[in-house]
Amino acid sequence: MRTARVAANGVVQQAVSLPDGTLQLENGQLLKETDVVFLPPVKPRTVFVLGLNYADHAGELSFKAPEEPLVFLKGPNTFVGHRSLTYRPDSAQQMHYECELGVVIGKTGKHIKREDAYHYVKGYTIANDYAIRDYLENYYRPNLRVKNRDTCTPIGPYLVDAEAIDDPMNLALRTYVNGELKQEGNTCDMIFDIPFLIEYLSSFMTLSPNDIILTGTPKGLANVFAGDEVITEIQQIGRLVNTIAGDETFTPKKGADRHASYHR
Template structure:
């Protein structure tokens, strides 16, 4: 079951998806464009993975394995919902999307073994983690402005419980810009899979319910311009749409 949160007639509703429509708890069906979409979960700590797909790392000239996972944190100010808008700063020359499977943690854990890691997962959603590459100092010390601008990470539209995803490590990811496919990959090509990421992060800090792990993106990230509509898709989870606007 796909679950979401929306504002409809100025009221917060917890909704589900039925035949491509939004189903309110009272049974009413409304169209997707008739509601204001909120992120389907309220994230706590947000972890973001860099260079976690071999093809994307190679695309950026990283041919040797990294000594350890490249992880940084995002603020809650970055998160917006489906059909939202993201600002392209006037001084930026390269702003690209990143289609990612987002893992939502369901219970607290420390020193979690990879064999038990999925027991700590509540479910999944989609993230489009825009990067403003002009601000990049280097991949191991990314400037905060690369990943922490307001509204730079659309999330949603749906949350899908882990029980409804047979194998999270074998899902297709695709991105379309103005209807043209520009990115395609599979979660099976992650360098560190979900169990390994949970094991690594929990080895030095407690993971808590509501924490979110953005697991990285495959190759194919291209520059986006003002007016572009970007649709990121993860198999079994849904399609997330976002539009680029000027300052």
């Protein structure tokens, strides 16, 4: 089953994706995708993000592959839903997409053994974890300005039940910019696989429902600009559509509310 969180009829509610592409709301109403506003498919709790978890990606950034997971945390304001806008400052020189498999935790656990790890997975989703590399400082990246910017992590559209994925460690990942294939890889090439990551993280902290592990991105990055449509796609999970926008869209106009949400 594929589920989404959407805003429809003035309220936030769960929706189920049907085989014909329509969405069935909790009250049974059927709507087209274009009739709702997509939110992240779960309300993110603690979000763990893997840096350099594909050796080919580490190589294209001129870093060596890590011997231990390079993990950082991501704040909630970075997340937006399917068909959303992401802000690229006009002054930025290098902004890259990053197609990543998101692993959503389904139950509380600590000291989880590798062989039991998949029992703690609720499902899978797609994330596009944009990086503005102008602010990159060193190997122990990324600092807050690279990876914790408002609107810079579209996620969704759906949460796909764990039971529906044949093998999460053998899924093709692709990224298209304005219809052109730019990035291609496979989750089988992760340095640290999903069971290892769950065992590793739970060895020193408790994992809880709706925690998310973003598992890294393969080689194939390219700069994106305002107006670009970026589609990140993962086999068996779906396609996440996102558009880049610049200062003209996101910078508050004189007299406007400077605390208005960036979410669209």
